[in-house]
Amino acid sequence: SQTIHQWPATLVQPVGSPLSLECTVEGTSNPNLYWYRQAAGRGLQLLFYSVGIGQISSEVPQNLSASRPQDRQFILSSKKLLLSDSGFYLCAWAKAGTEAFFGQGTRLTVV
Amino acid sequence: EDKVVQSPLSLVVHEGDTVTLNCSYEVTNFRSLLWYKQEKKAPTFLFMLTSSGIEKKSGRLSSILDKKELSSILNITATQTGDSAIYLCASTGSARQLTFGSGTQLTVLP
Numbered sequence: 001s002q003t004i005h006q007w008p009a010t011l012v013q014p015v016g017s018p019l020s021l022e023c024t025v026e027g028t029s030n031p032n033l034y035w036y037r038q039a040a041g042r043g044l045q046l047l048f049y050s051v052g053i054g055q056i057s058s059e060v061p062q063n064l065s066a067s068r069p070q071d072r073q074f075i076l077s078s079k080k081l082l083l084s085d086s087g088f089y090l091c092a093w094a095k096a097g098t099e100a101f102f103g104q105g106t107r108l109t110v111v
Numbered sequence: 112e113d114k115v116v117q118s119p120l121s122l123v124v125h126e127g128d129t130v131t132l133n134c135s136y137e138v139t140n141f142r143s144l145l146w147y148k149q150e151k152k153a154p155t156f157l158f159m160l161t162s163s164g165i166e167k168k169s170g171r172l173s174s175i176l177d178k179k180e181l182s183s184i185l186n187i188t189a190t191q192t193g194d195s196a197i198y199l200c201a202s203t204g205s206a207r208q209l210t211f212g213s214g215t216q217l218t219v220l221p
Contacts, residue, residue, distance in 0.1 A: 032207055043117070043199060043213035044154075051207055059208070090153065092209070099145055100201070100209050102153035 002027035006091045006103025013110055019064075019078040021106050023091030026072065031093040033074040034100065035066055038088040050074060086110045113138045117200050117212035124190055125220050132185040132215045134200030144183050146174055147199040149214070154199055157185070190219045 006023045013019060025031055032051050036044040046059045048066035056066050063082050067075045074091060086109050094100035114137040124130055136144060143161045147154035158167040160176035160183060167174050171188045187194055195218050201211045 032209075034209055036211070041197065041214075041216055043197075044201075044211035046208060046210060049208055057208075094203075094209060096207060097142060097203070099156045099159050101156070105152045 002093075002101065004091065004093055004101055004103045006106060008106060009104060010107045011109070013081050013108065015083055015110055016080050019076070019081050019085070019108070021076040021089055021091075021108075023074045023076075023103055024072055025074075025093045028072070028093070028095065030071060031095060033068060034092040034094070035074065035076045036090045036092065038090060038105075040088075044090065048076070081110045083110050113202060113204055113208055113210040115200055115202050115210050115212035117198075117215050119215060120213060121216040121218070123218045123220065126191055128190050128219075129186065129188045130190060130217065132187075132198050132200075132217070133182065134184070134212055135180075135182040136200075136202040136210075137181065138202045138204035138210070140205030141178075141181075142203045142205070144176055145201045145203070145209075146183075146185050147201065149197040149199060150195075157198075187217075190217075192219050192221055195219045 003026045034049045035047045038044050050056050050068045064078050089106045091103040092100040116135045118133045145159050146157040158174045165176040174185045176183045197214045199214045
């Protein structure tokens, strides 16, 4: 069966520090991969999605970047965090035409 | 740009009430509409609606897709406190994005 791992679960980082959140998927190949950010009690804002290795589409210009170095690995990064980067980050995977499955999320607090 | 709009943003009801959550979409080459329930962390999948499956039901929850009106509703009958959550609607299209709405925060009071 397919599983998705996202870590860390919580993270507190100072302003100006770098960020690296990792997401890996098991049990499937060539999935579509997504990074979302969620403000408290609100919907999911699509940040990046990828349909294959090295293929990244960005939805919102911002302080973040994403990479897909392997088929089932998706990384969200920042060189210098801003206070506004605080939020709940969710990774998800999907096969075309099917529902998406989510990781457990990372609560990022920038202080 | 694909767009999904949900209403209401929040809703407070009492146990036993029936609620209807709304979702409208503007998607290039629409493929599917999905409903999720989010209680604490990861959203959990409820339904997927497509051109070939415009109505789904599971227990007290049901959902209908109106392709003419580009919208969907999620109905919950005989609500329980355990139904309290954020309900998310999402759409997929030819761009393979998965675009979510802003969610509806449902609170069911005892």
